[in-house]
Amino acid sequence: xxxxxxxxxxxxxxxxxxxxxxxxxxxxxxxxxxxxxxxxxxxxxxxxxxxxxxxxxxxxxxxxxxxxxxxxxxxxxxxxxxxxxxxxxxxxxxxxxxxxxxxxxxxxxxxxxxxxxxxxxxxxxxxxxxxxxxxxxxxxxxxxxxxxxxx
Amino acid sequence: xxxxxxxxxxxxxxxxxxxxxxxxxxxxxxxxxxxxxxxxxxxxxxxxxxxxxxxxxxxxxxxxxxxxxxxxxxxxxxxxxxxxxxxxxxxxxxxxxxxxxxxxxxxxxxxxxxxxxxxxxxxxxxxxxxxxxxxxxxxxxxxxxxxxxxxxxxxxxxxxxxxxxxxxxxxxxxxxxxxxxxxxxxxxxxxxxxxxxxxxxxxxxxxxxxxxxxxxxxxxxxxxxxxxxxxxxxxxxxxxxxxxxxxxxxxxxxxxxxxxxxxxxxxxxxxxxxxxxxxxxxxxxxxxxxxxxxxxxxxxxxxxxxxxxxxxxxxxxxxxxxxxxxxxxxxxxxxxxxxxxxxxxxxxxxxxxxxxxxx
Numbered sequence: 001x002x003x004x005x006x007x008x009x010x011x012x013x014x015x016x017x018x019x020x021x022x023x024x025x026x027x028x029x030x031x032x033x034x035x036x037x038x039x040x041x042x043x044x045x046x047x048x049x050x051x052x053x054x055x056x057x058x059x060x061x062x063x064x065x066x067x068x069x070x071x072x073x074x075x076x077x078x079x080x081x082x083x084x085x086x087x088x089x090x091x092x093x094x095x096x097x098x099x100x101x102x103x104x105x106x107x108x109x110x111x112x113x114x115x116x117x118x119x120x121x122x123x124x125x126x127x128x129x130x131x132x133x134x135x136x137x138x139x140x141x142x143x144x145x146x147x148x149x150x151x
Numbered sequence: 152x153x154x155x156x157x158x159x160x161x162x163x164x165x166x167x168x169x170x171x172x173x174x175x176x177x178x179x180x181x182x183x184x185x186x187x188x189x190x191x192x193x194x195x196x197x198x199x200x201x202x203x204x205x206x207x208x209x210x211x212x213x214x215x216x217x218x219x220x221x222x223x224x225x226x227x228x229x230x231x232x233x234x235x236x237x238x239x240x241x242x243x244x245x246x247x248x249x250x251x252x253x254x255x256x257x258x259x260x261x262x263x264x265x266x267x268x269x270x271x272x273x274x275x276x277x278x279x280x281x282x283x284x285x286x287x288x289x290x291x292x293x294x295x296x297x298x299x300x301x302x303x304x305x306x307x308x309x310x311x312x313x314x315x316x317x318x319x320x321x322x323x324x325x326x327x328x329x330x331x332x333x334x335x336x337x338x339x340x341x342x343x344x345x346x347x348x349x350x351x352x353x354x355x356x357x358x359x360x361x362x363x364x365x366x367x368x369x370x371x372x373x374x375x376x377x378x379x380x381x382x383x384x385x386x387x388x389x390x391x392x393x394x395x396x397x398x399x400x401x402x403x404x405x406x407x408x409x410x411x412x413x414x415x416x417x418x419x420x421x422x423x424x425x426x427x428x429x430x431x432x433x434x435x436x437x438x439x440x441x442x443x444x445x446x447x448x449x450x451x452x453x454x455x456x457x458x459x460x461x462x463x464x465x466x467x468x469x470x471x472x473x474x475x476x477x478x479x480x481x482x483x484x485x486x487x488x489x490x491x492x493x494x495x496x497x498x499x500x501x502x503x504x505x506x507x508x509x510x
Contacts, residue, residue: 055286056293063299088255093335096252105342106304111230111265113258116342120350136338138350139358140331 004072006104006117008086012071019064026057076151083125083149085117090148091125097147102126152502154279155409156495159485161276162405164223166398171227172314175235176247176328178321182397184219184227186383189397191215191313192404193427194376195306197453198345201372205456207302209420212427214291214306216405221292224272228265233257250335266296284412308343315350316373319357320380349373371448378434378446385433396430399482403429407478410505414474422471424460426478435461477505 007015029050074086083089088101100115102125108116115122124134125144134144165185173181192215199208230251235243253261273292277285294303315337322328341347352370354360356377362370382396404426411419435446435457446454463472485498 051282051286055290059290059293059299093252094249098252099255101255106298108342110340111258112262113255115339118342119340120338122342138338138354139334142335142338
């Protein structure tokens, strides 16, 4: 069973628009824009670059189609004082300020500031309110003081 | 073939680049990127067995083999780089004690910059490879970077688990190694169920957490992966003076993949697995009781997979095992010619031969 992609409404619209743009691009490229194939494909760099671009385009299109098909829109919660999926959270950890967005696992990328709701920190923060302190203890103890929640 | 040879010469540089995270933390003789890649590849292969019965093991093995190639030109970057640059090299030790905390904007900016640099580096590195192979490598890398599918997403977690295991091994040797910052990061990074299980058993093994029946199987897997670390320090007799088994096997697996391209009726996945087990008998046949116990108590399907690949490798009856043997010969010739600073005449001859005979 395919996992659901939790996306904000805005995020899903953005993906749909990108998908639309890529499909138009594919149509344009494969309609009459194909470089001439000379005697040997191996010698024709222009043709190879074209093929490479088309393949990458196809890949991206199929990924986006899969995302749209399995998307579940995250509704902005009524109570915006609590951390839920889609929240941009500002915390203080070890005396330093940090910021991240809580997302579903398939969109998670901590180095890009997106933390999964299934990670130990994501789990601990979910449902917490602004001003509260959340402790994540394993092996060392880290206290996350929630300074701000934005949707 | 000359282009493939040039690529191999460049890929060998992964053995010369020590992982920056260890250098910054003051680890003596830190592992190279190639060593890290080798154990990550084995872990990805075997854990993929646990995840979905080896259905996608070839995919995760290939992803692993190329995931750090971009660092040959782009260099190894860490989340600490901008902080060290800002605060000065003399504050390095202090900075490394905690996980760097950055604004969302800074994280996104660093992320974009790193990805762009790495992508350009990889494209440059593979620019002279045959086009189909070049596209394949680039696609595997993009899948990994963008986590386009479940396997690449899973692999990106296993890649980091290997680093977390290695961090504990360094910490065990030197208690001044800052392990807490690793856990601050790990608690934000991992979400995949298998990775979360491995995190739990790391706590059991290294942080005195109580073990229970449920965690036994994963703990045995962790112990097996730890036992493989001997390959990161043990030198191979035939190889060049500085090279360790993990690094040699990395080159071997990469070359098996590249040379298998276009070879008819060859199960590349199987050939890759055979190459990964090269010299692993150093571990599997260890007389140490602890190693034996952890191998015997591996999950049944993983043990079965290891045994069957090892049997094939030893019996040398299949096309795949014979192919790997030929690639070992090519790699040894290549290394010898490189060491003697000779032209790669014999290597090229052998590469042409393997390609001709198998098509």
